[in-house]
Amino acid sequence: xPLMLSAALEWRPDGKQLAVGxxxxxxxxxxxxxxxxxxxxxxxPDSALVVINWTEAALASQDSANPAQQPQAMASSQLxxxxxxxxxxxxxxxxxxxxxxxxxxYTTCGRSGSSTQAWGPQAQQLAVxxxxxxxxxxxxxxxxxFPLAQLELPSLLGCPRLELLRLATEPSLQQLTVCWRDxxxxxDPHTALHLSVVSTRHVGRHAAQLHRLSxxxxxxxxxxxxxxxxxxxxxxxxxxxxxxxEGSRSRLAALMADxxxxxxxxxxxxxxxxxxxxxGALQQYITSGLGxxxxxxxxxxxxxxxxxxxxxLTDHLQPQLEQLAFRLAELRxxxxxLPWRRITGLQPEQVAAAELAALRxxxxxxxxxxxLVAAGAQxxxxxxxxxxxxxxxxxxxxxxxxxxxxxxLQAVEQFLLGQYRRDTIGPLLGSTGGTSNRGSSLDGExxxxxxxxxxxxxxxSMLDLVMEVxxxxxxxxxxxxxxxxxxxxxxxxxxxxxxxSRGGGSGSTTGGTSIGGSSLAQMLQVLRAxxxxxxxxxxxxxxxxxxxxxxxxxGPAPSALAAAYLPGSATAATAVGWExxxxxxxxxxxxxxxxxxxxxxxxxxxxxxxxxxxxADLSFYKDGQLALLVAPCSSSTEPDSSPASxxxxxxxxxxxxxxxxxxxxxxxxxxxxxxxxxxxxxxxxEAGGLPLPADCRQRALPYSAVQAPLxxxxxxxxxxxxxxxxxxxxxxxxEDDEQEAEEEEEEEQADKDAxxxxxxxxxxxxxxxxxx
Numbered sequence: 001x002p003l004m005l006s007a008a009l010e011w012r013p014d015g016k017q018l019a020v021g022x023x024x025x026x027x028x029x030x031x032x033x034x035x036x037x038x039x040x041x042x043x044x045p046d047s048a049l050v051v052i053n054w055t056e057a058a059l060a061s062q063d064s065a066n067p068a069q070q071p072q073a074m075a076s077s078q079l080x081x082x083x084x085x086x087x088x089x090x091x092x093x094x095x096x097x098x099x100x101x102x103x104x105x106y107t108t109c110g111r112s113g114s115s116t117q118a119w120g121p122q123a124q125q126l127a128v129x130x131x132x133x134x135x136x137x138x139x140x141x142x143x144x145x146f147p148l149a150q151l152e153l154p155s156l157l158g159c160p161r162l163e164l165l166r167l168a169t170e171p172s173l174q175q176l177t178v179c180w181r182d183x184x185x186x187x188d189p190h191t192a193l194h195l196s197v198v199s200t201r202h203v204g205r206h207a208a209q210l211h212r213l214s215x216x217x218x219x220x221x222x223x224x225x226x227x228x229x230x231x232x233x234x235x236x237x238x239x240x241x242x243x244x245x246e247g248s249r250s251r252l253a254a255l256m257a258d259x260x261x262x263x264x265x266x267x268x269x270x271x272x273x274x275x276x277x278x279x280g281a282l283q284q285y286i287t288s289g290l291g292x293x294x295x296x297x298x299x300x301x302x303x304x305x306x307x308x309x310x311x312x313l314t315d316h317l318q319p320q321l322e323q324l325a326f327r328l329a330e331l332r333x334x335x336x337x338l339p340w341r342r343i344t345g346l347q348p349e350q351v352a353a354a355e356l357a358a359l360r361x362x363x364x365x366x367x368x369x370x371x372l373v374a375a376g377a378q379x380x381x382x383x384x385x386x387x388x389x390x391x392x393x394x395x396x397x398x399x400x401x402x403x404x405x406x407x408x409l410q411a412v413e414q415f416l417l418g419q420y421r422r423d424t425i426g427p428l429l430g431s432t433g434g435t436s437n438r439g440s441s442l443d444g445e446x447x448x449x450x451x452x453x454x455x456x457x458x459x460x461s462m463l464d465l466v467m468e469v470x471x472x473x474x475x476x477x478x479x480x481x482x483x484x485x486x487x488x489x490x491x492x493x494x495x496x497x498x499x500x501s502r503g504g505g506s507g508s509t510t511g512g513t514s515i516g517g518s519s520l521a522q523m524l525q526v527l528r529a530x531x532x533x534x535x536x537x538x539x540x541x542x543x544x545x546x547x548x549x550x551x552x553x554x555g556p557a558p559s560a561l562a563a564a565y566l567p568g569s570a571t572a573a574t575a576v577g578w579e580x581x582x583x584x585x586x587x588x589x590x591x592x593x594x595x596x597x598x599x600x601x602x603x604x605x606x607x608x609x610x611x612x613x614x615x616a617d618l619s620f621y622k623d624g625q626l627a628l629l630v631a632p633c634s635s636s637t638e639p640d641s642s643p644a645s646x647x648x649x650x651x652x653x654x655x656x657x658x659x660x661x662x663x664x665x666x667x668x669x670x671x672x673x674x675x676x677x678x679x680x681x682x683x684x685x686e687a688g689g690l691p692l693p694a695d696c697r698q699r700a701l702p703y704s705a706v707q708a709p710l711x712x713x714x715x716x717x718x719x720x721x722x723x724x725x726x727x728x729x730x731x732x733x734x735e736d737d738e739q740e741a742e743e744e745e746e747e748e749q750a751d752k753d754a755x756x757x758x759x760x761x762x763x764x765x766x767x768x769x770x771x772x
Contacts, residue, residue, distance in 0.1 A: 009709050009728075010052035012127070012143070015716030019129060021049025027131055027145065032716070041145040047133035054143075055169040055565075056125045057207055082122065083330065084219070088323045090119045091222075092316050094229035126211040128203070130167045130176065138167070138176075140203065140542075144218035146535070148203055148210055149542035153178065156548055157196055160184070165193075166563040170570055174204030175549070177565075177572045177589075181557050191669050193554040195563075195574060195587070202545035206343045210538075213344045216331055217535050223324040224528050227361075230317045231521050234309040235429040241305035242423055244298055249420075251289055255281040266416050273385075273413060278393065286390050295390060299383040306376035309429070313369045321362045328355035328531075345541035346534065354530035361523045368428045368520060375425050378415040385412045430519025550600065554587070555671030560629075560708065564620035567714070573652075575626055576671075577615035583608050584615055585671055586626065586655055602665070604674040605655040608691045616645070616706055621733065622714035626650040629710045629721065645701040647719055647731055654693045699731060 008021035017038065020028040025044035028037050043049065127143035136153035154160050159182055166179040176198040182188075203210065252265040259281040261268070268282050278286075290298075332355055335346035385408060418424065518526070560577035570591050577584040588603045609615065609630070616631040628648040658677045660670065701721070706729075711720040717734040 007048045007050050008052045008131075009711040009720055009722070010054045010129075011711050011713035011716070011720070012054055013056045013715060015713040015718075017143075018711070018720065019052050019054060019131075021052050021131060023048040025049055025133070027052070027129070029143070029145070039143075039145050041141075043131050043139045043141065043145070043147075044133050044137055047135065047137060049131050050134045051130075051132040051164055051167050053130040053167040053169055053564075054127065055130070055171060055173070056127045057171050057173045057204070082215075084323055084327055085119055088326065089319070091226060091320050091323055094226040094316060094320075095233040095312065096316070123211075123215070126173070126207045126214070128169055128173055130169050132164050132167055134163050136162050136164045136180065138164075140169075140200070142211075142214040142218075144214060144221070146214040146217045147539045148214070149200065149546065150539050151176075151198070151543075151546055153180065153198075156198065156546065157194075157551070165558070165561050166574075168563040168565055168572060169200075170204070170565050170572070171567075172204045172570065173207055174199065174201045175570075175572075176200050177563055177574070179554075179561055179563050179574060190556050191553045192557045193576070193669075194551055195554055195589075195670075196551040197549040197572075197589075199547045199549050200542075200545075202542045209340060209343045213331075213346070213535075213538065216327055219327055220324060220531055220535075223320045223327075224524070224531065226320050227317060227324070227524055228521075230312050230320070231429060231524060234312040234317075235426065235521075237305045237308040237312075238426055238429060241302045242426060244301050248290065248298060252282070252285045255285050255289065264421075266421050269420075270413070270416050272389070273409065273416065278389075283393060286386070287393055290390075292387065292390060295383065295387055299379070299387075302379045302383075303376065306372060306379070309372055309425075310369060310376075313365055313372070317365055318362065318369075321358060321365060325355060325358040325362055328358055328534075331534075343541070345537035345539075347537060350530070350534040350537075354527065354534045357523070357527040357530045361520065361527055364518075364523060365520060368425075371428065372425055375419055378411055378419055381408050381411040382415045382420070384408070428519055430521030552589075552602070552665060553669040555585075555669045560584070560615040560617045562618045562620055562626075566620075566624045567622070573620060573624065575618050575620070577609075577618060579614070582611050584618075585674060586652070586657075587670060588657065600662070602660045602662070602670075603657040604660055604670055605657045606674060606678060606690070607650070607655060610692070617708035617710040619710045619712045619719075621649060621712045622717075624652045626652065627710065627712045627719060627733070629706060629708070631706055645706045646698050647701060647721075647733070648692070648696055648698040649733060650693065650696050654690070654696070656690055697733075699733075701729075701731070 007023055008019075010019040011017075012019070016032055018030045018032055020030060022028065024042065025047045026040065026042045027049060029039040030036070031038050123143075128148065129141050129143065129145075130138060131141065132138040132153075136151075136157075138151040138153060139147060140149040140151075141147045153164060154162055157178075157180070159180075161183045163181040163183045164178065165181060166177075168177040170176070178196045178198060180194055180196065182192045182194065249265050252268070256263065256265065256268060256279075259279070261279070261281060268279060272278055272282060286295075328351060331346060332348055332351040334340050335344075335348040335351050341347070554574070554576060556578060558576045559579035560575075562575045563572065565572050566588075572589045574587040574589070575584060576587070584607050586605045586607065590601045590603075591599070612633055613630045614633050616629045618629065619627045621627045626649070628650060629645070630648055631645045656678075658674060660673055660677070664673055701723075707722050709722065712733065713719070717732060719731045719733050721729045721731065723729050
C-alpha cells in the first residue's frame with residue numbers, strides 16, 4: 001500500500017475518535033485508545049480531503065412544534081426503538097476465537113451457546129462529518145461514513161474556481177458556514193477571502209429519520225462484512241483439506257504412470273470396488289505411500305474441514321443473514337411510509353430487491369450446508385472402506401471386498417463418480433481470496449451490473465423463491481451410519497445429525513444445486529450491490545434543498561483560519577490570521593430573532609501578535625477559547641534568539657468586539673471596516689487591535705517545524721499538532737509550563753526530603769550505643 005499523507009485532522013466531539021483525511025480522498029476514523037482504524041471510506045476519489053468538521057446534534061428537532069412538521073413527527077415516532085435488538089440475539093463474531101480453534105466435533109455444531117456477544121450502546125445523537133476538497137466538493141456523512149448530502153460549492157456560490165479553507169456545521173444542522181478564497185485569476189487579492197452560509201435545513205429538520213437510517217445502514221454494512229469474513233474462513237478451511245486430497249491423488253497418479261498405467265486414480269479405485277482386484281500401483285500407494293497413519297491423518301483433515309465449515313455456516317453465517325434480512329424488511333416497511341420516503345429517499349422496490357437477495361442467500365446457505373454434510377458423510381464412507389481394504393491387504397486376505405455393507409459400497413461408488421473427481425463444495429462456497437479491508441461501509445467490489453441484476457429478483461413471489469431453492473434439491477442417499485461410525489478412522493467424534501443428512505443436497509456427479517448457478521460469495525456481492533443501490537438515493541433527496549443564505553467578504557487570503565460554532569448556541573465564530581501581518585481577527589456571527597424575521601448580528605475584534613511570531617494555525621477550544629499555534633517568523637536568522645513555537649489559549653472575554661453595521665458590509669470587507677471602527681473609538685483600542693494577554697495559558701513546543709492543521713479536543717483537553725510528514729503530537733491543554741515547572745520542583749523537593757530522611761535513619765542506625 002503506498003504511503004498516503006494526512007491532509008486534515010478533526011476530533012470527534014467526545015474525543016473518542018480522530019478523523020484523518022488523506023491525499024487520495026480517503027477518510028479514516030481512528031480509535032484514540034489504541035489507534036486502530038474503525039471505519040474507512042473513500043469519499044472523494046482523486047481529491048485530497050483538506051477540511052473536516054465533526055458536529056453532534058440532538059435528535060429532537062427544533063421545528064417539531066410546527067404544524068407543518070406533523071407528518072414528519074409521525075414518521076419519526078415510528079422510528080423509536082430497534083426491534084431487531086428485541087427479536088434477535090447480538091450477531092456472533094464472523095469466525096470463532098482463534099484460541100478455541102475451528103476444527104470442532106459434529107456434536108458441538110448448532111446454535112446452543114454459540115453467541116456470547118452483547119448489544120452495544122445506541123447512539124442518541126446524529127453525528128455529521130463535513131468533509132471537503134480544496135476545489136469545493138463537500139460530502140456530509142455520519143460517523144459511520146453513511147453519505148447524507150453532497151455539495152458542489154463552485155456552482156452554489158457562483159465562483160467557478162475557488163479554494164475551500166474551512167467548514168463549520170451549526171449544532172442544529174440547519175446551516176453550514178464555509179470559508180473560501182476566490183482563486184480566479186482576475187480576483188482582487190485584497191478581498192479574496194469570503195465567508196458564506198449555506199442552508200442545510202433538510203438535514204437539521206429530519207435529523208431523527210436520518211439518524212435511524214444511518215444506524216440501519218451501519219448495521220447492514222457490518223453484517224455484510226461479517227458474512228464476507230465467514231465465507232472466506234469457511235472456504236479457507238475447505239480448500240486446505242482439498243489441497244491435501246489433491247496431493248494424495250497426484251501421488252497415486254504418479255505411481256500409476258510409473259507402472260505404465262494411463263488411467264485415472266478414480267478409475268483404478270472403481271476397478272477395485274467392482275472386482276476386488278488390486279493393481280500394483282494402487283497396492284504400493286495404499287500400503288506404502290499412504291499407510292494407516294497417513295490415511296487417518298487425511299481423514300481427520302477432511303473431517304475437520306467439514307466440521308469447521310458446518311460450524312461457520314450454522315453458528316456464524318445464518319444468524320447474520322437472518323438478522324440482515326429482518327433489517328431490510330424493516331426498512332422496506334418504513335419506505336412504504338410516504339413521509340419517510342420523501343425524507344430519506346428510500347424506494348420500496350430497491351429495498352425489496354435487497355431483501356429478496358438476502359432471503360435467497362439465507363436459503364442458499366442452508367442448501368450448501370446440507371450438501372456439505374452429505375459430502376462429509378461420503379468422505380467418511382470412502383475413508384472407512386479404504387481403511388478396511390488396507391488392513392485386509394496387510395493380512396494377505398484373498399478377497400479384500402468381503403464383508404462390506406452394500407449401502408457403504410454404493411456410497412463409495414457415488415463418491416468416486418462425483419466428489420472424488422470434482423470438488424462440488426468449493427465452488428458453492430466461492431472463495432474471494434481472503435478478506436478485504438472494507439470496514440463496515442456498504443462500498444464493496446460489486447459492480448453496477450450486479451446491482452442491476454439484483455433488481456429483477458424482486459419480481460417473483462416469496463413462494464416462487466422457496467420452491468426455486470427447495471424444489472431443485474436432489475435427495476441425499478445417506479451412507480450406512482453404522483459402518484461409517486464403526487470403522488471411521490477419524491477421531492473427531494460422532495457423525496452430524498441424521499436429519500440434516502437426510503435433507504441435504506447431493507454430492508453426485510451433477511454437483512451441488514445453487515440458485516442460478518451462483519456461489520455464496522457471488523450472491524453476497526449481488527446483495528451488497530443491491531443494498532448499495534437502495535441507500536444511494538438519500539443524498540439525492542437533500543441536494544435540491546441546499547441553498548446559499550449569505551456571503552461576507554473578510555479581506556485578503558489568510559495564512560491561518562478557523563471556523564466553529566460556539567457550544568450550545570447558533571453563534572458562528574471565525575478567526576483569521578494573515579501572513580506578514582502582526583494582527584489577527586475574530587469574527588462572531590449570530591442569528592437574532594425578531595418579531596418579523598431572523599437577522600444576523602456580526603461582531604469583530606482584532607488581536608495584536610508579537611512582531612517576531614506568526615500564527616501557523618488556530619482552532620476553537622472549549623467555552624469559545626481560541627487555541628493559537630504560534631511559530632517563529634521565517635525571517636529570523638538567529639535560532640537562539642528566535643522564540644520557540646507555542647500553543648496559546650486566549651479567552652474571548654479578553655477581546656474587544658465591535659458590532660459591524662450590515663449596511664456598511666455591502667461596500668467594504670470586514671477587516672477594513674473593523675479597523676475603521678476601532679480607530680474611531682476613544683477607548684476601544686487601536687487599529688492594530690489589543691495585544692495578547694500576559695496571563696494567557698500557553699505551552700512551549702519542543703519542535704520548531706510545526707505546521708497546520710491544529711486539532712483541539714474540548715472533551716479530552718488535548719491538541720493534535722503535525723510536526724513533519726509522519727509525526728503527530730498530542731499536548732495537554734489543561735496544564736501550562738508554569739504548572740509543570742512547579743510540579744517538577746515539588747517532585748525534586750520530595751525526593752530530597754526522602755533522601756534526607758533516609759540518611760538520618762542510616763546515621764542513627766550506625767551510632768555506637770552508650771556505655772553502661
